[in-house]
Amino acid sequence: MSAENSEVSNNGIVIIGAGLAGWHVIDAIRAKDKDIPITLITADSGDRYHKPMLTMAISQKKSAADLVRATGVDAAEAANIKLLANTQVTDVDASTQQLQLISALRSDPVYTNYATIGYDKLVLAMGAHPIFPKSLPEELVWHVNHIERFGQLQEKLATGSQHVAIVGAGMVGTEIAEDLLKAGHQVTLIDLNDAPLSQMLPPKATARIAQAVKSQGINFLGGYQVSAITRISDGKLQVSYEALASATESSTAEPIEPLMVDHVIASTGLTVDDKLPTAAGVEFDRRTGIVVDAPTLRTSTANIYAIGDCMSIDGVPCRYVAPLRAQAATIADDVLGLEHNGYDHKPPMIRLKNKAISVMVTGVPKATGNWQVKTESDEELVMDLLNDSDEVSATVTIKAPVVLKA
Numbered sequence: 001m002s003a004e005n006s007e008v009s010n011n012g013i014v015i016i017g018a019g020l021a022g023w024h025v026i027d028a029i030r031a032k033d034k035d036i037p038i039t040l041i042t043a044d045s046g047d048r049y050h051k052p053m054l055t056m057a058i059s060q061k062k063s064a065a066d067l068v069r070a071t072g073v074d075a076a077e078a079a080n081i082k083l084l085a086n087t088q089v090t091d092v093d094a095s096t097q098q099l100q101l102i103s104a105l106r107s108d109p110v111y112t113n114y115a116t117i118g119y120d121k122l123v124l125a126m127g128a129h130p131i132f133p134k135s136l137p138e139e140l141v142w143h144v145n146h147i148e149r150f151g152q153l154q155e156k157l158a159t160g161s162q163h164v165a166i167v168g169a170g171m172v173g174t175e176i177a178e179d180l181l182k183a184g185h186q187v188t189l190i191d192l193n194d195a196p197l198s199q200m201l202p203p204k205a206t207a208r209i210a211q212a213v214k215s216q217g218i219n220f221l222g223g224y225q226v227s228a229i230t231r232i233s234d235g236k237l238q239v240s241y242e243a244l245a246s247a248t249e250s251s252t253a254e255p256i257e258p259l260m261v262d263h264v265i266a267s268t269g270l271t272v273d274d275k276l277p278t279a280a281g282v283e284f285d286r287r288t289g290i291v292v293d294a295p296t297l298r299t300s301t302a303n304i305y306a307i308g309d310c311m312s313i314d315g316v317p318c319r320y321v322a323p324l325r326a327q328a329a330t331i332a333d334d335v336l337g338l339e340h341n342g343y344d345h346k347p348p349m350i351r352l353k354n355k356a357i358s359v360m361v362t363g364v365p366k367a368t369g370n371w372q373v374k375t376e377s378d379e380e381l382v383m384d385l386l387n388d389s390d391e392v393s394a395t396v397t398i399k400a401p402v403v404l405k406a
């Protein structure tokens with residue numbers, strides 16, 4: 001691969017990352033321009049799949065292969081793009097508009113730069129990766145943030161009913177807990193907080209979710225921190241956990257018997273790797289991701305855009321599927337130099353995929369703040385989050401599931 005230094009180059013558009021975000025950008029560009037050179041560089045195979053399915057697939061007995069809608073190779077051919085699969089971008093030089101690449105295959109011993117590639121426009125769509133707290137060593141726990149790792153877990157779980165501990169009761173943890181329960185596994189869901197989704201919703205709302213989760217048979221342990229995970233001789237994992245300080249103020253807490261489980265899944269949040277954003281000199285926050293100008297999705301560095309889990313708008317990470325299509329369409333217009341009205345960001349509607357309870361959120365929810373009850377009955381709870389000007393900035397609607405009569 002030769003690096004071109006001429007001022008007018010033909011490097012075209014380079015996209016880093018073949019998740020939903022990267023592929024949406026390709027679809028949007030190809031809808032407007034069939035020929036402009038596009039190179040997709042991705043550390044994985046580039047296979048197209050719908051990531052939200054990962055928290056529904058095990059109970060549906062779907063393997064990773066069943067979830068692939070098109071292989072990377074086939075999708076690249078159909079879109080007339082160049083795919084550099086199993087390739088990791090290790091460096092971005094924004095002044096020369098060049099990227100350094102290495103093989104991402106573990107079997108490949110070459111860990112030196114093996115290629116340099118130039119870009120005219122660069123789209124960062126490299127997602128975010130799971131956070132593994134020290135007590136959850138990566139080699140002992142699973143995550144469901146990528147189809148490859150999901151596939152390995154799915155294969156293990158397909159061999160029969162097992163005990164799975166899930167650490168972190170955010171949306172992903174709460175959804176996968178129900179999915180595994182439905183698939184016939186014994187499930188323990190552990191969280192620092194007293195109830196699931198406590199980082200986005202007020203206690204009055206989350207208490208209903210905790211109740212629903214427990215009553216369907218998930219062993220929910222709220223207010224506990226996992227302190228260590230150890231593999232023991234028969235292949236089981238020992239999960240040691242302790243009550244959080246606030247819950248043991250009386251200091252009469254008894255030592256807690258560790259859990260013995262077959263698998264541990266970490267769903268303890270996501271972080272954006274700072275390496276490429278720092279190299280590219282784009283404005284960046286480790287927790288929320290790459291800062292973009294919302295109407296154009298441009299980063300603070302010329303000719304570099306960002307989309308998907310690696311990006312944030314107005315300090316809020318944008319980690320949902322719904323906005324991707326409109327964001328990708330804006331990037332397509334902007335990179336192709338076409339007139340556009342600017343992306344108009346509206347927080348997407350958030351819907352928990354659990355069936356034991358229906359949880360729907362609009363706006364930008366947060367755990368604390370002036371939440372007010374609008375409707376409250378056994379069947380339904382509606383609460384609004386009011387900002388300082390008493391305007392509604394988020395609404396949560398929680399409904400008991402409709403019980404179908406036999």
Ligand SMILES: Cc1cc2nc3c(=O)[nH]c(=O)nc-3n(C[C@H](O)[C@H](O)[C@H](O)COP(=O)(O)OP(=O)(O)OC[C@H]3O[C@@H](n4cnc5c(N)ncnc54)[C@H](O)[C@@H]3O)c2cc1C
Pocket residue numbers: 016017018019020021022041042043044051052053054055087088089090125126127128144145146172276307308309310318319320321322353
């Ligand atoms: C289990 C689960 C369930 C979800 N459910 C929902 C839901 O119901 N509704 C919803 O709206 N959202 C849901 N989400 C969120 C949604 O799926 C994500 O926001 C979205 O898929 C993110 O896509 P992405 O392309 O930004 O990132 P990713 O899918 O993470 O893709 C990133 C890509 O970048 C590549 N990459 C990373 N670093 C490099 C590098 N240095 N060099 C080369 N390639 C690199 C990776 O290999 C990968 O291909 C869910 C997420 C999970 C994990």
